[in-house]
Amino acid sequence: MKKILLISRCSWTLYNFRIGLMQELKNKGINVIGAGVSGDGFEQKIRDAGFVFIDLPVNKTGINPFSDIYLLFKLVALLKKEKPDIVHLFTIKPVIYGGLATKWARVPKVVVTITGLGYVFTTGKSWLRATVEWLYKNALKHCQTVFFLNNEDKELFIQRRLVSVEKTKLLPSEGVNTTKFSPKYASSPQPARHFLMMARLIREKGVYIYAEAAKLIKEKYPDVTFTLLGGRDISSPSVVPEKDLLDWKKQGIVEWLGEVVDVREHIAKADVIVLPSYYREGIPIALLEGAAMGKPLITTDGIGCRETVDDGINGFLVPVQNSEALAAAMEKLINDAELCQRMGLAGRKKICTEFDEQIVIQKIFKAYE
Numbered sequence: 001m002k003k004i005l006l007i008s009r010c011s012w013t014l015y016n017f018r019i020g021l022m023q024e025l026k027n028k029g030i031n032v033i034g035a036g037v038s039g040d041g042f043e044q045k046i047r048d049a050g051f052v053f054i055d056l057p058v059n060k061t062g063i064n065p066f067s068d069i070y071l072l073f074k075l076v077a078l079l080k081k082e083k084p085d086i087v088h089l090f091t092i093k094p095v096i097y098g099g100l101a102t103k104w105a106r107v108p109k110v111v112v113t114i115t116g117l118g119y120v121f122t123t124g125k126s127w128l129r130a131t132v133e134w135l136y137k138n139a140l141k142h143c144q145t146v147f148f149l150n151n152e153d154k155e156l157f158i159q160r161r162l163v164s165v166e167k168t169k170l171l172p173s174e175g176v177n178t179t180k181f182s183p184k185y186a187s188s189p190q191p192a193r194h195f196l197m198m199a200r201l202i203r204e205k206g207v208y209i210y211a212e213a214a215k216l217i218k219e220k221y222p223d224v225t226f227t228l229l230g231g232r233d234i235s236s237p238s239v240v241p242e243k244d245l246l247d248w249k250k251q252g253i254v255e256w257l258g259e260v261v262d263v264r265e266h267i268a269k270a271d272v273i274v275l276p277s278y279y280r281e282g283i284p285i286a287l288l289e290g291a292a293m294g295k296p297l298i299t300t301d302g303i304g305c306r307e308t309v310d311d312g313i314n315g316f317l318v319p320v321q322n323s324e325a326l327a328a329a330m331e332k333l334i335n336d337a338e339l340c341q342r343m344g345l346a347g348r349k350k351i352c353t354e355f356d357e358q359i360v361i362q363k364i365f366k367a368y369e
Contacts, residue, residue: 003031004368005084007075007098009058009091011042017174017285018090020357021364022051033082036094054078058093072097079105086368089143091115096132099139110143111367113171116282116304117153119204119236137162145367147171149282152303169367173283173307175360176292178352183294184268189341192296192333196270198229198263198286199277201245203238206276206300211244212323213276214253217330224334229266231259267293271340272333275299278320283307288355291315291347296340298329308355314347 004025008014014022014034025032034046038055046053057074059067075098079087088111089098095112102110120132140146140163147169148154154170157163195214199205207228214226228248232239248254257266263286267273273290275297281304287297288308297315299305309315316329333340 001029001031002086003033003082003084004086004088005033005035005079005082006088007056007090007094008034008036009094010037010040011046011053012040013091014053015042015045019046019049020175020177021361022046023049024361024365026050033084035078056094068093068097072101075101076104079107085109086111088113088364088368092118092120092132096135096139099141099143103142107142109368111145111147111364112140112143113147113149113174114153114157114282115149115174117156117280119202119238119279121156121280133160133162140167143167145169147364147367149173150304150307153280153282169363171360171363173288173355173360174285175357176285176288176351176355177357178292181264181267181289181292183292183344183348185294185341185344189337190271191335191337192271192330192340193224194269194271195224195226195274195330196229196266196272196290197227197274197276198266198290199275199284200233200236201228201230201240202233202236202279203240204277204279206278206321207240208244209276209321209323209326210274211248211254213326213330214248216323216327217334218253220331221334226254227266227270228254228256229258229260229263263289264293267295270295272296272298272330274326274330275305276318276320276323276326277305278302279304281305283355288351292351292355294344294348296333296343297347298326298333308350310346310350314343314350 014036022032033052035054035056037058043053057071086109087102087107089095090113120129146163146167154168158165197210245256267290273295283304297309300320301317302320309317311317318325318329
């Protein structure tokens, strides 16, 4: 029986973004093993689904030479013990240190998905970026296929000579389960009265831009509500302070709901999904899930975000870091129920034809074969 090892940053990302792939592999009679950081409760969900999950010591707080070297040796030991036929690596540290480990452990086939370039390539210091680029270049030498979620990231890696062009392929996001995320339409068109943003709470995701736009809208439309869903990523140097979140809630501007296991209930209650990110995104899953449930989108004309929206069709693209433009786009949907409905229907169609999980899985299968 063929054995495939999927290594991600943590059990949460493995379960929420890759469980569909794992299940399809299992259905084909393949022995699938997952690995990543445990401790968030999702490792048990993976095991309950019938998979082995192995805990890894991935330090999520930045570059620490001692913890990263320890991770590298643990990965080499794991690979030599399990002897997988294929290793698929996701997210930054598993890609970098997993890529190095697969070379030393002589893994026959290695597939990588670059899920986004994140803080280092958005606002990181030049020395840090240079270090990460050097690590990427060495880690990707042994990989047979390197998937990117958007063309800008792919071209950047090629231009910086971090990967050879013949190894690179594009994936249309990490995919969304369009059966799990399905619309719950109202009986008649409804104007936008409830906006929802779902993201890790770091500055680059546009949290402050969202709050500023909400304040502008509430001055004119006090009955419109704004909610924010997501956890504070304390490992990030740009994490949003809890004080600011509580102040917005106290002022009646934005209500912070924290982090939840299942976002579908909150998406169903919302009228529009918003993500004013200026982060170096791959393809934001929050936007895909929102559109799959028939919600209009408002996001930025930035890397990774623009791929989810046909401007004026299933939502609006606005300039990055521009709360006035964001508020203007919101106001259009507040005043036009028919537009909300049309955009929601168009968004669902776009997700089903371009971003469905099965489309992504079939492309990955071809790389495995």
